[in-house]
Amino acid sequence: MxxxxxxxxxxxxxxxxxxxxxxxxxxxxxxxxxxxxxxxxxxxxxxxxxxxxxxxxxxxxxxxxxxxxxxxxxxxxxxxxxxxxxxxxxxxxxxxxxxxxxxxxxxxxxxxxxxxxxxxxxFRNLPGLVVLRGLLAKKTIGGVRHARIAWLTGSRASTNIPLSWQNRKKEGGGVLFSHCSHVIDYMELLFGKIKSVSARLTVAKKNGADAEDTCDMLFRLANGATASVTVSNVLPGASTNMIEVYGDKGSLRLENYDPKDPDFGFRLFHFSLASNKEKEISLKRPKKSNIxxxxxxxxxxxxxxxxxxxxxxxxxxxSFVDGLRAQMAMDAVRISDRSGREVLIR
Ligand SMILES: NC(=O)c1ccc[n+]([C@@H]2O[C@H](COP(=O)([O-])OP(=O)(O)OC[C@H]3O[C@@H](n4cnc5c(N)ncnc54)[C@H](OP(=O)(O)O)[C@@H]3O)[C@@H](O)[C@H]2O)c1
CATH class of the missing domain: 3.40.50.720 (NAD(P)-binding Rossmann-like Domain)
Structure with a gap:
């Protein structure tokens, strides 16, 4: 044991x-x-x-x-x-x-x-993400041209939520660490290495927090494509988690607008350029369990x-190897936000 x-x-x-x-x-x-x-x-x-x-x-x-x-x-x-x-x-x-x-x-x-x-x-284990990853690896949509990721919630939209470590930069608060760490990790799984980033970090809700609650990031991927990513948890009424990937032969769209089912409420769609049609790809729900x-x-x-x-x-x-990789990208996001420049991730 x-x-x-x-x-x-x-x-x-x-x-x-x-x-x-x-x-x-x-x-x-x-x-x-x-x-x-x-x-x-x-x-x-x-x-x-x-x-x-x-x-x-x-x-x-x-x-x-x-x-x-x-x-x-x-x-x-x-x-x-x-x-x-x-x-x-x-x-x-x-x-x-x-x-x-x-x-x-x-x-x-x-x-x-x-x-x-x-x-x-x-989040690597999200069923929709696992299927999306497999389809991208099989080149279902050919080479990737662009990706658009949005993870927008209102989980901390209310000004009545008391401040905690999650609102303080020096404690490691903010959505860059809490949410974007996941996004950066799965982006490299889906698209390969990220080369550089231009970013803006914002404290959109004015209630004394100093850690960002909103991140706008434009990544350049090693294959030359770009990925634009917006993450925020202070948007009243928002409940969007979506990954759109556009390739040479079509596109894939993984999306979830269901606030009650944030992990398994995703739907996946495939648009084929050849047939000019979009089809839904069914995703498995987890087996019934006592959890x-x-x-x-x-x-x-x-x-x-x-x-x-x-x-x-x-x-x-x-492992910690993946943790370090994400941390390097997050350092680059912060440097870009401060300097206003595109920053390479080495
Ligand atoms: N993977 C995910 O999706 C996910 C989701 C949520 C959180 N997390 C991560 O989990 C970690 C904790 O987040 P949380 O949401 O659990 O925060 P939390 O609810 O505030 O809990 C933090 C815990 O750490 C304890 N703690 C704080 N300072 C400590 C210290 N110096 N020594 C020992 N214990 C200390 C707190 O003790 P007291 O309550 O006694 O102060 C509390 O038990 C963060 O790294 C966060 O990013 C990950």
Whole structure:
């Protein structure tokens, strides 16, 4: 049995605990948060045997094999470096770190320690994205000319939502890290390497936040095509998540306008230039299970690969390598926003 210790009582408790529990051979043994009382209450409610009053104590516990870091991004580096020093396998939430410099240090540390490292880019598992990726790989629409991505929600539109770390840049808040990290990760899966970016980051909702809630980005891909991406979570009434890809022989459109089914409510359409017709490609729904939170279903797949990699003493994907790649692109987005120039991603 592989014993997991989770640092974080937010997404960590709601999604990672049931997600790891759904993986054969994994057991959630411990949990840590900043507030000892809150951590103890969460541990009791979720029946987790070992609540820890500090993240260091969780990592120090010799029974913990895997440390899963689900704290605000500002703390990821320090926690990962200590876990690697203690030779623990590490699973880290996205974004991997606050910058590519930090991410590089984390990758070097896990490599030196010889531990398995994974990152939670679980949007790779969206059924619609998996099918879209397969169609692009088969050159169904030929070479890609342009992509347009929009992820627009009103989840933080209200001015009544209290400020938290998610609104503070120095804590790792903002939609670049929370949402665009996923988008940048899947863009490279779908289209190959991103070469450069021109970006504008905006705090559109004026309520004292300093972390961006809206990102407009124009990427140049290594194959010469461009991708325009808009992400915001402060747009009242908005519920759009869509990826349009235009190629030499047609186009593919993956879209979801259903706020009640953000992960599995996607529909996929293929337009063929030859027939001048558009057809819907049916997407599978997940099998009926006792897990009702779709985030857990997506997370479980990434967790499963991670646990199997530990058992087989192999590498897993996505890993800190993918986390660093996304971090380099996000650094470039910030530099472009500040300088007003197009920035190369090396
Ligand atoms: N993959 C995804 O789709 C996804 C979705 C959501 C979140 N996330 C990621 O998960 C991470 C956490 O986000 P969240 O939404 O869970 O935030 P959250 O609800 O605010 O929870 C953060 C947790 O970290 C704890 N914490 C904060 N500072 C700490 C410290 N110095 N030492 C130990 N624990 C500390 C907090 O403890 P207290 O409550 O006691 O302060 C809380 O338990 C972020 O990296 C975020 O990007 C990923």
């Amino acid at each position: 592989i014993n997991i210790g989770i640092i974080g009582t937010g997404f960590g408790a709601k999604v990672q605990v049931p997600g790891f529990r759904a993986v054969r051979g994994a057991r959630v043994l411990g949990i840590a948060g900043r507030s000892a009382a809150k951590t103890a209450a969460v541990a009791k409610e979720l029946d987790i045997p070992r609540p820890f009053s500090s993240w260091k104590k969780l990592i120090d516990d010799p029974k913990i094999d895997v440390v899963s870091i689900v704290s605000p991004p500002r703390y990821h580096k320090e926690m990962a470096l200590y876990a690697a020093h203690c030779k623990k396998h590490i699973f880290c939430e996205k974004p991997l770190a606050m910058s590519a410099t930090e991410a590089k240090k984390m990758l070097s540390a896990v490599k030196r320690a010889g531990v398995v490292h994974g990152i939670d880019f679980e 009702s939170d779709t985030r857990v279903l997506l997370f479980r797949q990434t967790a499963e690969k991670f646990i199997r990699a530990i058992e087989k003493k192999k590498k897993t994907v996505p």
